[in-house]
Amino acid sequence: MPAKDTLPDFEEKIASLLKKSHLSVTESRRKILHLFLEHAGALSHGDIERKAGEKFDRVTVYRTLQAFVEKGIIHTIPTADNSIRYALCKDDCSAGHHHDHHVHFLCHRCNNTYCLDDVVTPDIKLPRGYVAEQVEVLVEGVCKNCR
Amino acid sequence: MPAKDTLPDFEEKIASLLKKSHLSVTESRRKILHLFLEHAGALSHGDIERKAGEKFDRVTVYRTLQAFVEKGIIHTIPTADNSIRYALCKDDCSAGHHHDHHVHFLCHRCNNTYCLDDVVTPDIKLPRGYVAEQVEVLVEGVCKNCR
DNA sequence: GTAACTGCAAAATATTTGCATCCTT
């Protein structure tokens, strides 16, 4: 039992998250969730591979992320370049039902993507005939840590 | 000279666009620009390959789209899945300087992406310390043609 | 013990690069 956890809560939180989602608690899933919990920003597939080191197979990362998205543990964030990024969902995001009503922020300096959970997406007034079901907002600029 | 053009203006517009951007007027570029002009929505790399038929090499499409983006003729639209989509820029988009202040709309029925040029992106009130440089808004729902 | 998960190998896709040839200007 390596003393790797800075916050002991993490392991509990991780286990309960996985159990709630009916996923078995395995090392790769714990590790990947841990990365999300300690990073506080969104992560791409590549980020995770890099941070996890040689620990897992590339395929495992694909399958793990896919499982997490399906269960509503993480959500994808649209980006202008081709890299999909993933971030933890808030508790009110149940599987399938995504309440992703916050704004995403991409910092040009540190290249991190943050979920601004307190910033609600605005109502958009659309032309006649269009019906909005979901609104995604991605703000680009400089984050509070980079100034 | 095949009578392929529904609107004769297209060919003029295309040639002037390319010349203005210091790109030589070639068949692939004319054809691809034509697709954008007649489609009225955003196109992915795959869309273009499909619509262009066996006409060009896949590599030519990559290079053409890349050139168009660099010259400010088209812009990319962020999506949650992995497919980059491209759409024509308005005239006020000069190379490098992207005035992409409109809202994008993705229809769940027809799967088209539209630039709603008349819908301006709202101001977003960010937490203290964050500086916004650009705001991207992607609305998902049902478009006016699909109801 | 059984179902779920992982790693490996390999297939299928997608993207990039180099170079010889062809087309625009």
Add this chain to the structure above:
DNA sequence: AAGGATGCAAATATTTTGCAGTTAC
């Protein structure tokens, strides 16, 4: 004629799939 653009081949990179062995419950 000269530079730029294209097509082909091939190198890379990314994502998916099948299956046998391992692990969680």
